[in-house]
Amino acid sequence: MPISLIEDLRTYVLQQACAIQAIPAPSLRESQRASYLKEQLIQIGLPEVIQDEVGNVLACLPGGSGAPLLLTAHLDSVFSEGQNLSLSRSESKITGPGIGDNALGLAVLLGIGLLGAQHQWHLPGDLWLVATVGEEGHGDLKGMKAIVRRFAARPVAYLVLEGIGLGRVVHRALAVRRYRIHVRAPGGHPWAAREIPSAIHTLIAIAHELLHVPLPASPRTVINIGVIQGGVSVNTRAPEAWMDMELRCEEETPLENLEVEIQRVLRQYRGWGRGISVDLLHMGNRPAGSIPPSHPLVQKVRLCLAQFGIDATLEQASTDASAPLSQGYPAVCIGLARGGRAHTAEEFIEIESVALGLRQVVCLIQNMWD
Template structure:
């Protein structure tokens, strides 16, 4: 199906890119690329495992302050943010990168450069977004670009793993009423556009029965491990729709120990992860799993005629599901921008990104990438791997595109907002 970009969006882009100050900013961004890369390398060496982002937060706050943002804050949740004030009367736009990486402290020894690639754990995800934010600010400042709406730059903690978008969740809890648009930068390719929120639940289930000797208590008690295994077998048979995209995975199973190698396990713990682009589907699946677990416990009790196995569920992490408007002005603007830069625009199917918490609050939100991949070229993803790389050729175009999408949304005194 042909994707339509409205004349209004095209006009906004034309008007904006014809502005003298914007042209100057674009030019500056191109010439400033070496500084982006140097800063990216510097930041990569400031390690920031999820829940341990303090050093990077200090660094970002200092840079935001140097670059003239107002009210630079490291808040109680370790979210770093500051505002580049607009002239007034335009939408407030948040540009975000997350500070945390998936690697434990001590993983990053150096950043290697080979050809058009940098190599280091975390060099792309999502350190390159932070470098883009700083590059955008330098360019906007150097050219004296004024916006109508405020631009809020954020550097958020706890995006990855069990952090589960926690920094942006907290920021949006506190600030969603002030925010009109969110552009999160956290994808591989600049031209990959995430406009949906894949909901996610990571759940721990504890089955509790009685401990007992394998032989001495045989036939006298139920076994929590049996109940959990029955539950997992039932869960494995569940069916989920392809659309809305939904998945489930039992990812952990712990029971017994070597000391009790000849014992009936009193406690068994399983963990599962479920995801869906629909909140209803996610809830339905979670209910189905609960039904499987209850049936499994009932069957285990019926088998032995003894002891109920009880179970409890603990949510380790959750993220909301939802969808932005693929035909909305923000998506259209980003699509158009990709075409102008001759990089193939591609809307992703779902995504668990910081944009999810904008979408959850009904705010036009997308997540875009941080590597410039021209039409016809393909690069694989190495995010979350020790050999993570970052394609840095024409990185300045990422800075330019990040700046342009933000300006199209805030508007300028000469060019009205396209939001």
């Protein structure tokens, strides 16, 4: 069916979002979902569809000799391969894990590709549709970092799509550093070997001290311990334990200072007991960067949203836009629909709002080279 109206396009996009959501795609294990996106882009009839060395899927709608525009959405989900991905649908919303973050974003990539192909768009520059790997969790922006290396400063802009958050415009990137602290000990019986140190006891002591490190109020800085694992049984002194921790800040420098403090704390626990080893593993570095609210790209997004009666909310966050922003390249991350409960089984998108999100994206594409 020719795509001629936004309502028709919304129907196609929602069908695709439901199909994409049903394909498991944990970070750095997105190959099945990537294959589906690649197949759909080929079926649309785009002349160039490729998959790069890290697993990103790229498709080009050829344009004129102007700078290219990149429209991106991440392939991965926070949910494991064993997650129940059942969806429910009412007249007003679709609910299910990952439907907004980021099945809808990927579906809009397909929708824009279909619209451009059927209407034979010839934009001032090439339009690249890019599905990236490794945005969530320990993915460390692997896909988007590769895209930025590939395109560098050539694009007129990097437009990053997230399914939830219509009106949200992320033009500032948070600095995020992720670590794993791994403790090993001899282990043993809790009574017979009560003098032998426990890896879990040591890790708890480390965590307690790190959570009491003074943090600056400005720039805002947070420490979060997201995962703790270890031990063998209730009646064993744990031979191994580890925790995943992240630091977030509005700027880079406080995180550099915090890492020095983390190293100081770990040094004192490395000699805490016989046979204890404490290792710090760097798991990710999501860089800071920004463009100002007065930047032409931010102003274009605000104007497009205003056309549809939506007030833009300018925000700072860690998204795929962090990679180009950290290099000084024009980039924003924008939301496509109203919704909520992201990263839970109750995640949802409001069906009616998707049409507004699509209008926003089409408006931006049409005005990007002005």
